[in-house]
Amino acid sequence: MEHRSPVDTGLPEGWKPRSEPVEAPGGTLFRVRGPRGEIGIALQFREDLIDHPMLQRGMDDVADFVLAPEVPGVLPLVAWNRERALFIYKIDDGQLLSEVLARCVEHGVIPGERVAIELLGRAALALDDAARAGARVGVDNHGCLTPWRIVVYPGGEVSLLGYALPPIEVFAWLDEETDEPPGPGLRYTPPERIQDSLEDLRTDIYTLGMIAAEVALGTPLLKGTPRQLVDQILEGEPAAALGEFSEAGQGLLETVLHPAKAARPSTGAEVANLAKKVLPNLRGHTLGGLARGAFHEDAVLLDEGMAYPALLYVESGDIEVIDYDEDTDELERPTPTIVPGDRSAPTIAPEPEPEPEPQVPPGAEPEPQVPPGAEPEPQVPPGAEPEPQVP
Numbered sequence: 001m002e003h004r005s006p007v008d009t010g011l012p013e014g015w016k017p018r019s020e021p022v023e024a025p026g027g028t029l030f031r032v033r034g035p036r037g038e039i040g041i042a043l044q045f046r047e048d049l050i051d052h053p054m055l056q057r058g059m060d061d062v063a064d065f066v067l068a069p070e071v072p073g074v075l076p077l078v079a080w081n082r083e084r085a086l087f088i089y090k091i092d093d094g095q096l097l098s099e100v101l102a103r104c105v106e107h108g109v110i111p112g113e114r115v116a117i118e119l120l121g122r123a124a125l126a127l128d129d130a131a132r133a134g135a136r137v138g139v140d141n142h143g144c145l146t147p148w149r150i151v152v153y154p155g156g157e158v159s160l161l162g163y164a165l166p167p168i169e170v171f172a173w174l175d176e177e178t179d180e181p182p183g184p185g186l187r188y189t190p191p192e193r194i195q196d197s198l199e200d201l202r203t204d205i206y207t208l209g210m211i212a213a214e215v216a217l218g219t220p221l222l223k224g225t226p227r228q229l230v231d232q233i234l235e236g237e238p239a240a241a242l243g244e245f246s247e248a249g250q251g252l253l254e255t256v257l258h259p260a261k262a263a264r265p266s267t268g269a270e271v272a273n274l275a276k277k278v279l280p281n282l283r284g285h286t287l288g289g290l291a292r293g294a295f296h297e298d299a300v301l302l303d304e305g306m307a308y309p310a311l312l313y314v315e316s317g318d319i320e321v322i323d324y325d326e327d328t329d330e331l332e333r334p335t336p337t338i339v340p341g342d343r344s345a346p347t348i349a350p351e352p353e354p355e356p357e358p359q360v361p362p363g364a365e366p367e368p369q370v371p372p373g374a375e376p377e378p379q380v381p382p383g384a385e386p387e388p389q390v391p
Contacts, residue, residue, distance in 0.1 A: 010044065010084035017042075024098070024148045025185030026169040027085075038090050040078065041151075041161065045085035048178060049168045055085050062139050062164040071133045073126025075151065075161040089161040094151035095291050097211070101147055104218065104290065113249045114284035116216035120256070121275030122158040122287070123150065123208050128268025130163060131201040139164050140200050145207040146188050147214070156288030167193075173226065186229050187220050191259050194230055202264045205271060209256035210238060217244060234259070248278045 011017065014035030021028035027045040034040055045055060059066075059082075066077045079088035097119075104111055123145075131141060142149075142160060144167040151159040170189055173182040174196075190206040192199055213221040221241055222232050232238070236259035242250045252274050258264050265271050 010081050010086045011042065012079040012081055012088070015040070015042075015079060015088060023183075025144075025146050025183050026167060029096075029148060032088060034078070034088075034090070038078075039092055040088045040090045041096065043087045043089075043162060043165070045168060046180070048180065049172065050083075050085040052168050052172065054166050054168055054171065056082065058166065062137070065134055065137045065139050066164050069130065069133060069163060071126070071130045073123075073157075073159050074130045074163050075159050087162065087165060091151050091159070091161070092153075094153045094159065096148060097150040097152055097215075098147040100152055100290050101215065101218075103293065109285070109290075110218035111215045111290060112284040113216045113245055114279065114282035115287050115290060116212040117249055117252065117275045117278050117282060118156070118287045119150075119152075119158065119215055120208060120212040120252070121272040121279070122156070123160065124205065124268035124271035124275070126158060126160055126268070127201060127204050127208065128272075130160070131204075131268070134164070141204045142207075143167070143199065143204070144185070145204055145211060146185050147211055150211070152287055152291040154288055154292045156286060156291070158287070181226055184220075186226055187214075187222055189229075189233060190261075191234055191236075192261055194233060197261075200261075201268065202261045202266060205256050205264055205268070206258075206261070208271075209253055213238070213242065213253055213257070216249075246278075246282065248281060252278055 011032065015032050018031040018033050018039070021030040021044065024043070026049060027043065029041055029043050032040045032042045049055065059080075069076055075089045075091065077087055078090050080086070101111070127142060134140060142163050144162060144165055145160070149160060149162040151161060153159070167182075167185050167189070169178075169180070170182045170185055170193070172178045173180065173186075174194060188207045188210045190199075190203050192203060210221060221238055222229055224232065239254045239257040239259065242253050242257075245253065252271075255274070256264055256271060265274070
């Protein structure tokens with residue numbers, strides 16, 4: 001269903017809104033359909049932020065990379081209206097992590113530590129690849145990870161959108177350029193951003209840790225007014241607030257949430273390897289299961305030896321997964337299975353059962369086996385003369 005709203009005039013030609021705008025850090029976001037039927041997410045910044053230099057001249061510096069990052073797990077910018085500060089990313093059948101968390105709240109489900117650690121490992125690998133590729137053109141990190149900038153797919157894969165698109169609302173508030181509160185994006189702000197220090201991959205790792213902790217708890221790790229949040233972040237309270245985790249999970253999150261950037265893991269691969277060691281000891285939901293709306297807890301590790309993504313899970317047992325088709329307003333009930341090494345949505349059929357061998361009655365002679373392509377010998381009734389064979 002297409003929607004009409006004030007954002008229509010800001011959409012590039014051929015793009016149509018598919019949902020009403022919802023509040024997000026720095027503005028609003030809504031689903032869109034492209035000229036070839038592609039499904040995307042549009043990020044629209046607040047009116048008072050449109051002319052901010054970081055959204056105008058700042059985007060010129062990173063445009064080549066964000067339009068074609070060529071990095072697994074980083075979604076390219078497919079359309080952009082500079083005058084309206086509107087950015088579009090194609091997500092296909094993905095769900096925003098913020099949407100997944102909202103549905104969990106509706107169903108009374110806490111995603112739990114296992115989903116959090118899985119998210120941490122998967123997203124860290126994408127951040128690692130992106131940081132290496134971006135460093136060649138001066139793009140050191142994502143710079144604005146939030147649950148509204150992470151896309152989760154039915155198979156559990158994770159992609160990042162809004163790469164190098166800065167948290168303008170946070171910077172503007174910290175620099176006292178506006179009295180408008182910065183909104184929920186401030187909760188994921190690392191200490192070095194508040195202190196106006198240099199950022200790099202370790203900055204993203206801290207922010208990802210804040211998001212993972214929220215996923216585990218089902219609620220933000222920090223709460224309070226903007227000034228209270230700033231004080232909590234600078235005093236290192238996020239790492240000290242992890243009291244509801246396993247010992248191994250708490251140790252991992254304390255490492256990525258260390259207030260000193262130098263004390264955090266320096267690569268995403270290091271984070272993913274730590275997560276991989278923690279996961280086998282955890283039970284609970286899976287990332288892909290929650291993205292598909294499967295709010296059960298029976299899951300098994302399928303292949304812990306995979307390189308990328310290193311963390312692939314599949315639900316076990318006879319559980320019906322119900323997905324909602326927005327185009328038909330109908331419920332779809334697929335039966336998923338996954339084979340190791342397949343990163344796509346699972347579609348593998350069960351192995352065929354072997355054909356049973358023919359049963360021979362006691363005392364009877366078994367029928368001779370005829371080789372493929374050979375003519376079977378004629379059967380002679382009891383007492384009859386066999387026909388002579390013609391050479």
